[in-house]
């Protein structure tokens with residue numbers, strides 16, 4: 475037998491580690507807001523950000539200078555100990571598996587704040603073997619430090635090999651929380667010719683047909699990330715985990731960021747990263763369902779209480795499948811409404 479029998483998935487990987495979750499905890503995660511934990515000024519802002527963002531992530535990997543890696547790790551621990559995060563998730567992005575920092579990142583964090591840490595984001599994941607290694611290590615550390623709930627793993631999809639193995643990564647462990655697209659590393663890994671972090675590219679498009687009478691032809695810009703996001707969503711949703719768009723690097727282009735986030739939302743992503751405070755509200759707006767859509771979805775659910783049959787609403791055909799579409803929107807709206815009284819009112823919930 476080369477595959478793990480189903481029941482084995484739900485046994486802890488270390489004696490004394492908490493039992494793996496059978497279902498993911500339900501949480502609203504519209505934006506994963508990154509902070510650099512070695513910067514004292516940023517740490518000081520965390521208490522006021524609790525409740526304003528869905529997830530706070532202390533970044534230990536790329537963008538943290540090599541000589542600040544230990545300060546970032548210590549700063550994260552200090553911030554985690556000092557802050558009550560309430561319903562805001564606490565995540566970290568550790569350094570990658572072959573780096574000199576990974577082992578101390580994971581061992582020190584779980585020892586000091588294992589009970590507060592919800593999710594470990596693992597960069598540069600290439601296959602299920604990377605997840606298995608972290609899964610086992612976390613189980614050992616949870617057991618040693620008497621951690622009460624499993625710490626989840628979130629993979630960054632940012633290597634060509636990772637994309638090749640995306641389904642196997644998504645299915646690697648019940649500890650998998652989800653996956654984010656990492657467009658910068660992925661572009662480099664694939665040999666894509668762009669210096670941008672996410673977003674479109676003006677040269678990637680389809681040229682309108684030439685006309686007999688001649689004249690200028692329009693290049694319709696296409697989404698460089700469409701294929702990968704769609705593939706990631708299918709891999710994640712079929713494995714019962716969540717897909718996310720990652721970073722949008724041009725902080726001066728709010729409209730470009732919003733368009734990229736919205737494509738991800740429409741394709742099935744649950745959220746995106748915010749790397750700058752201005753991106754928090756963009757993500758909040760985009761990854762909360764539109765009030766008009768919610769009200770229409772509520773009409774569908776009301777018109778088909780048992781979710782079967784066919785009805786017409788405002789001239790549009792509804793059946794069992796559209797009932798399921800409506801439920802996706804209403805379930806998300808309820809989660810948003812539980813955190814935001816203004817949204818509750820706008821949704822009519």
Ligand code: GLV
Pocket residue numbers: 536630632655656657658659660671720721
């Ligand atoms: C994120 O880590 C990226 O590489 O885009």
Ligand code: MG
Pocket residue numbers: 536597630632656658659
């Ligand atoms: Mg990266």
